[in-house]
Amino acid sequence: MSRLVFICGHAGTGKTTLAKKLIGPLMKATASPFCLLDKDTLYGGYSAAAMGMLTGDPNDRDSPLFLEHLREPEYRGLIDTARDNLEVGVSALVVGPLSREVRERRLFDRAWLGVGEDVSVRVVWVYVSEETAHRRIVARGNPNDAYKLAHWDEYRQRRFVPSGDMCNDLLMFDNTAPAAADHDALLARIVGERQAASGITPPLPV
Template sequence: MGCNLSPSAPRLIVFAGHSGTGKSTLAKKALPLIIEKTGEAFFLLDKDTVFGAYSAHVMELTTNNPNDRDSPYFLKNLRDWEYSGIVDIARENLMLGVNIILDAPFSSEIKSGKMFSPAALGIPTNTIIRLAWIDLIENEAKRRIENRANARDEWKLAHWEQYRVRRTEPPENPSLFRFDNLNFDTKKFERLVDCLTN
């Protein structure tokens, strides 16, 4: 019996964008379609699931506010550690040949170009990276954040003018595909999945 099958390159698919755009919903909606398209298994990593409870506990210990999740204090002392931690988990799995879907804003990492580079991320150099940047106009994103009534959004809603300046545009890159989530369109979403799996 021959055993000469060579492993395929691992895949890293990222659902990114600003708060309230629907990243998590779309990542979960895309997961079965991606599995169907590729015939491969994927592991979904959501930053808030991985670090949400931990960071809330740290913020309660340090600022007496577990929901202080977008303040300058949080950005200085916890934000980058959350992101490096989720990339560390992704790296460990990619090195084992496990495909990963990441769900997190990643705005700074995308703007710097780090998310397009396997070398910069420290992941296998043959990793196929695809990014879905989820777009949503500011007033609708704010409305959806208000409607979901999640305690972790308290700071950004109370300091919206300070938060909104962080809503930056991603750079153009052949690996990044934008999806406008104002009015969900099934056909456009299927085309996005095609782009992410090619």
């Protein structure tokens, strides 16, 4: 069985770090090859060049212009690349905010994903407090974060923690200070074992 695993969440939650911790154990636990598809790695350079031509600021990655014209093509390409790998028997660990897709539950829509019932789909929502996320974003000093930091009050309005029906089948993971046992418990949930741990928690109230 091929597996499609999404690691989603807002900026500063540690999605890429978590994915890199999980991919080795995932391959071992499932005895399957995995590719790691990080949206920023795949499209960061291209989008920076495009925004540089359009606005003169290659780091303008959260403005209304970017969100309206480049966001959707980036995510569609990310999903299409994952599907190409799945079709040749390589499972995919996909990393990106994907907040709109989680809110609208597109990641559970096999027709939208273009995958059949033979593909196991798991969606992980990674979260930390707004204060922790802001601190991490400042500390990492990534130029791509310049717009959101300069317009934090605007950006923070897009932050949310899934709740209600949005959480059906969604694996919540508090990435504030996870221990090895929390990573192990999340891995067990992804591969289908029934196991609970402190790192996988009910959603926080919005």
